[in-house]
Amino acid sequence: MTMRLTDLPGITLQDDEPVFAEPWEAQAFALIVHLHERGAFTWAEWADALSSEIHGGQTLAYYQHWLKALETLVAAKGLTSASALTARKQDWLDAAARTPHGQPITL
Amino acid sequence: MPHDHSDDHSHMSDIDARVRALESLLSEKGYIDSAAVDEIVQTYETQIGPQNGAHVVAKAWTDPVFRDWLAADATAAIHSLGYTSRQGEHMEAVFNDADTHHLVVCTLCSCYPWSVLGLPPVWYKSPPFRSRAVIDPRGVLAEFGLTLPDHVAVQVHDSTAEIRYLVIPQRPLGSEGMDEASLRRLVTRNAMIGTGLALSPEATS
Numbered sequence: 216m217t218m219r220l221t222d223l224p225g226i227t228l229q230d231d232e233p234v235f236a237e238p239w240e241a242q243a244f245a246l247i248v249h250l251h252e253r254g255a256f257t258w259a260e261w262a263d264a265l266s267s268e269i270h271g272g273q274t275l276a277y278y279q280h281w282l283k284a285l286e287t288l289v290a291a292k293g294l295t296s297a298s299a300l301t302a303r304k305q306d307w308l309d310a311a312a313r314t315p316h317g318q319p320i321t322l
Numbered sequence: 323m324p325h326d327h328s329d330d331h332s333h334m335s336d337i338d339a340r341v342r343a344l345e346s347l348l349s350e351k352g353y354i355d356s357a358a359v360d361e362i363v364q365t366y367e368t369q370i371g372p373q374n375g376a377h378v379v380a381k382a383w384t385d386p387v388f389r390d391w392l393a394a395d396a397t398a399a400i401h402s403l404g405y406t407s408r409q410g411e412h413m414e415a416v417f418n419d420a421d422t423h424h425l426v427v428c429t430l431c432s433c434y435p436w437s438v439l440g441l442p443p444v445w446y447k448s449p450p451f452r453s454r455a456v457i458d459p460r461g462v463l464a465e466f467g468l469t470l471p472d473h474v475a476v477q478v479h480d481s482t483a484e485i486r487y488l489v490i491p492q493r494p495l496g497s498e499g500m501d502e503a504s505l506r507r508l509v510t511r512n513a514m515i516g517t518g519l520a521l522s523p524e525a526t527s
Contacts, residue, residue: 239341245362258409262483266430277447303343311334
């Protein structure tokens with residue numbers, strides 16, 4: 216049975232919606248636009264990376280695919296590595312855990 | 323800042339931490355300028371949106387020279403109004419008429435004419451739209467409330483990283499006396515993707 220667009224949760228076909236649902240989506244989006252403008256990769260390379268991620272068999276929300284493709288591409292381009300990203304992610308989670316609520320989180 | 327649980331620590335989601343990891347690492351290595359990243363967010367949230375495309379369409383409706391230019395070289399014609407793609411892809415304008423209705427999709431990912439329409443709506447990025455727009459365009463259009471007469475052919479355009487399409491809807495009946503500024507209000511985002519038509523003047527008055 217084909218899935219109807221109207222069956223998708225949270226999707227309105229006519230009404231305008233906010234551009235970004237959460238701040239991290241906006242940051243992930245802008246990182247790609249900025250890295251491309253700085254010449255880190257071509258737009259075709261990015262489209263390929265995003266397409267491979269979307270068609271990789273996992274169904275995620277769009278910007279989650281976007282973020283995974285971004286992580287993959289910057290590692291493939293040698294800008295950073297997967298292990299550095301994982302380590303730094305943990306640094307941020309640790310920093311959040313020791314920061315009192317309401318204060319800016321810094322490493 | 324007063325807070326009920328002042329001894330609580332902050333909470334950060336896993337995904338938020340991943341984005342911060344990217345930003346902090348790339349910034350330390352000089353690959354990104356965080357202020358420029360913030361500026362891009364701001365621009366896309368406030369300045370780039372379907373109002374840009376509506377300007378292009380209304381001008382095409384009222385200015386035959388511009389319309390011809392748009393048909394021949396949409397990238398340059400759109401650029402002349404101040405809308406430039408940051409990704410450098412080519413734009414192509416496709417014109418609806420009495421016999422043909424155009425519909426735009428990106429089956430690969432979600433390539434979209436950002437410079438004139440802003441960021442794509444959620445449904446444009448959804449797998450059902452991406453797959454079904456090609457197989458069953460009339461069925462998809464019906465879900466958007468758009469039923470076309472049988473004699474109107476539906477032409478589907480698959481966007482790529484290099485080419486993005488802008489649908490120029492037909493100018494609605496009853497809009498003959500309207501100027502360009504008023505006409506812009508008749509041009510919806512969906513009309514420029516092809517999942518809708520331009521509004522009739524009565525609908526907006």
